[in-house]
Amino acid sequence: MDITELGTGILKGDRRALARAITLVESRRADHRAQAAELLEQLASSGRQAMRIGLSGTPGVGKSTFIEAFGMMLTGQGLRVAVLAVDPSSARSGGSILGDKTRMERLSRDPNAFIRPSPSQTHLGGVARRSREAVALCEAAGFDVVLIETVGVGQSETVVAEMSDLFLLLLAPAGGDELQGVKRGIMEMADMILVNKADGELKSTATRTCADYAGALRLLRKRPQDPAGFPKAMTVSAMQENGLAEAWSEMQALADWRREEGHWSGRRAQQARYWFEQEVQQALLAQLATPEARQLMQDLGDRVAHGDTAPASAAAEMLARLEGRQAGGTGSSD
Amino acid sequence: MDITELGTGILKGDRRALARAITLVESRRADHRAQAAELLEQLASSGRQAMRIGLSGTPGVGKSTFIEAFGMMLTGQGLRVAVLAVDPSSARSGGSILGDKTRMERLSRDPNAFIRPSPSQTHLGGVARRSREAVALCEAAGFDVVLIETVGVGQSETVVAEMSDLFLLLLAPAGGDELQGVKRGIMEMADMILVNKADGELKSTATRTCADYAGALRLLRKRPQDPAGFPKAMTVSAMQENGLAEAWSEMQALADWRREEGHWSGRRAQQARYWFEQEVQQALLAQLATPEARQLMQDLGDRVAHGDTAPASAAAEMLARLEGRQAGGTGSSD
Numbered sequence: 001m002d003i004t005e006l007g008t009g010i011l012k013g014d015r016r017a018l019a020r021a022i023t024l025v026e027s028r029r030a031d032h033r034a035q036a037a038e039l040l041e042q043l044a045s046s047g048r049q050a051m052r053i054g055l056s057g058t059p060g061v062g063k064s065t066f067i068e069a070f071g072m073m074l075t076g077q078g079l080r081v082a083v084l085a086v087d088p089s090s091a092r093s094g095g096s097i098l099g100d101k102t103r104m105e106r107l108s109r110d111p112n113a114f115i116r117p118s119p120s121q122t123h124l125g126g127v128a129r130r131s132r133e134a135v136a137l138c139e140a141a142g143f144d145v146v147l148i149e150t151v152g153v154g155q156s157e158t159v160v161a162e163m164s165d166l167f168l169l170l171l172a173p174a175g176g177d178e179l180q181g182v183k184r185g186i187m188e189m190a191d192m193i194l195v196n197k198a199d200g201e202l203k204s205t206a207t208r209t210c211a212d213y214a215g216a217l218r219l220l221r222k223r224p225q226d227p228a229g230f231p232k233a234m235t236v237s238a239m240q241e242n243g244l245a246e247a248w249s250e251m252q253a254l255a256d257w258r259r260e261e262g263h264w265s266g267r268r269a270q271q272a273r274y275w276f277e278q279e280v281q282q283a284l285l286a287q288l289a290t291p292e293a294r295q296l297m298q299d300l301g302d303r304v305a306h307g308d309t310a311p312a313s314a315a316a317e318m319l320a321r322l323e324g325r326q327a328g329g330t331g332s333s334d
Numbered sequence: 335m336d337i338t339e340l341g342t343g344i345l346k347g348d349r350r351a352l353a354r355a356i357t358l359v360e361s362r363r364a365d366h367r368a369q370a371a372e373l374l375e376q377l378a379s380s381g382r383q384a385m386r387i388g389l390s391g392t393p394g395v396g397k398s399t400f401i402e403a404f405g406m407m408l409t410g411q412g413l414r415v416a417v418l419a420v421d422p423s424s425a426r427s428g429g430s431i432l433g434d435k436t437r438m439e440r441l442s443r444d445p446n447a448f449i450r451p452s453p454s455q456t457h458l459g460g461v462a463r464r465s466r467e468a469v470a471l472c473e474a475a476g477f478d479v480v481l482i483e484t485v486g487v488g489q490s491e492t493v494v495a496e497m498s499d500l501f502l503l504l505l506a507p508a509g510g511d512e513l514q515g516v517k518r519g520i521m522e523m524a525d526m527i528l529v530n531k532a533d534g535e536l537k538s539t540a541t542r543t544c545a546d547y548a549g550a551l552r553l554l555r556k557r558p559q560d561p562a563g564f565p566k567a568m569t570v571s572a573m574q575e576n577g578l579a580e581a582w583s584e585m586q587a588l589a590d591w592r593r594e595e596g597h598w599s600g601r602r603a604q605q606a607r608y609w610f611e612q613e614v615q616q617a618l619l620a621q622l623a624t625p626e627a628r629q630l631m632q633d634l635g636d637r638v639a640h641g642d643t644a645p646a647s648a649a650a651e652m653l654a655r656l657e658g659r660q661a662g663g664t665g666s667s668d
Binding site for chain 2: 033034036037038040041043044132133136269270272273275276277279280281283284285287288297300301302304305306307309310311312313314315316318319322
């Protein structure tokens with residue numbers, strides 16, 4: 001594969017080149033990883049920045065409908081929109097796959113939109129790196145907005161927030177008791193809460209829910225990266241395409257404020273450093289992911305579990321074996 | 335240091351040998367780590383098992399008073415009791431130190447008790463390993479009960495639960511609204527909830543609080559390692575020494591049931607394997623903890639943060655430098 005040519009294609013906005021490059025960063029092969037690093041380094045100097053919008057919501061809140069309606073609104077304004085997904089469970093769940101094009105039929109046919117499902121990996125760390133690199137590729141390809149969606153379970157929200165400029169939480173109208181269901185940590189990550197399905201019979205419930213969340217958000221500690229009024233709760237109807245323009249306008253206002261105050265670039269710098277550190281750590285731990293290392297961990301773990309040896313000496317033996325293998329020159333990469 | 339002699343001292347129940355051995359496992363020096371591993375391996379075959387009781391509670395619930403009263407009751411029955419602490423924040427907080435002997439004056443003078451404060455490390459992983467090894471040393475020294483206390487914040491509860499046979503949550507009497515303050519994850523780890531301060535004016539509040547928690551515990555999914563009625567909520571008064579015998583009796587009943595059903599040894603095996611895996615992972619990551627590695631991570635991180643290089647290529651450079659250093663033969667250990 002000619003990496004320079006691939007990079008040129010991406011910079012020209014060639015969708016096939018972009019798709020091929022994402023496949024490359026999703027590969028676990030060591031030679032592919034090296035090529036991916038070369039490509040990303042080449043593109044790092046493009047200077048292009050998209051607005052990276054993280055979006056989380058549990059199944060059933062209307063995430064696909066929202067992304068389709070919101071994405072179509074943006075492309076209608078002449079903006080180019082990429083949709084990526086972070087879903088470490090997709091390989092196992094067998095259920096609906098995030099970023100599946102059939103869930104967003106109109107948007108997937110839009111020449112100004114690009115939709116890519118989550119890589120089918122069960123390891124969150126692996127999914128996270130590949131998604132982050134896919135975001136960087138989409139930026140280099142000149143997309144104006146990159147939407148990164150995830151499901152509201154587990155740690156994937158943290159991962160998505162760490163690669164986003166803005167983080168949105170999409171929620172359904174609900175009774176007051178259910179408000180507790182949103183974890184405080186997730187609330188604290190959100191820049192905006194959008195209560196969807198503010199239409200038909202649910203409209204008044206949505207308005208009430210929104211007021212409840214607005215109240216909950218006011219109880220949170222003020223963050224330096226927020227102007228007055230943020231984090232904010234709003235109602236939308238993705239189905240009726242109501243409130244989407246207002247939500248987008250608020251996102252832009254927040255982005256403008258952060259850019260002016262230096263929080264935008266500050267956050268990007270912090271995120272880049274964090275991803276670098278994560279990548280180093282995961283590369284070190286990847287030594288344990290080879291079939292031989294797994295087997296050895298299993299065998300030594302059995303001995304420890306049976307009480308035949310102490311954890312410390314078994315660990316020392318494992319490390320000695322890893323070093324021996326390294327010295328032999330048979331490295332591996334995840 | 336003669337490790338065999340030290341081991342013999344511990345097996346004889348020599349308190350000074352035990353204290354010296356704990357200091358050894360707390361050391362970060364590579365030669366000390368090797369000696370610690372040798373000692374633990376030597377003691378692994380002692381076959382002695384204490385009842386390891388994890389205890390968590392936020393400051394102010396009366397943890398020290400409880401441990402002192404509970405410990406004195408156990409030593410009064412002829413049992414030998416060790417008290418250890420897991421507190422990754424102790425070095426920074428400057429506040430009351432867990433396991434501080436002045437907090438448990440009577441117990442600290444009891445010849446059948448041994449109290450050891452938390453090692454002064456801020457890194458939870460390091461504190462965790464040292465505490466787990468200290469537990470193993472106390473077991474080999476013939477203690478019948480090892481109490482491992484921690485504060486009810488952050489991840490230290492998970493760490494303590496992973497080295498305990500039973501996990502207790504000590505709580506204060508509180509209004510119904512405050513019940514939500516206990517995180518669901520912590521509730522799910524608890525084998526017993528003890529509502530302390532069931533005395534004087536707070537007695538009726540404590541009883542009501544206990545009933546609330548009992549209700550909350552009944553809503554949790556049944557765990558295979560629990561007999562009927564567990565996890566259980568009870569009231570105690572550490573100050574008036576009320577309910578301690580009843581609580582101990584329930585702990586023994588739970589322990590007996592788990593031993594008969596095989597859950598006791600199953601959990602121990604699982605824990606040992608987990609600690610072995612943790613130790614291997616941390617040893618790999620310890621390569622990043624040397625002063626040179628930290629500096630290099632800082633410098634490369636700066637370049638990434640400034641957008642001068644992509645995270646993937648900076649990570650590749652870091653790994654190459656680490657391998658180069660390893661080849662040079664200057665290893666280090668945390």
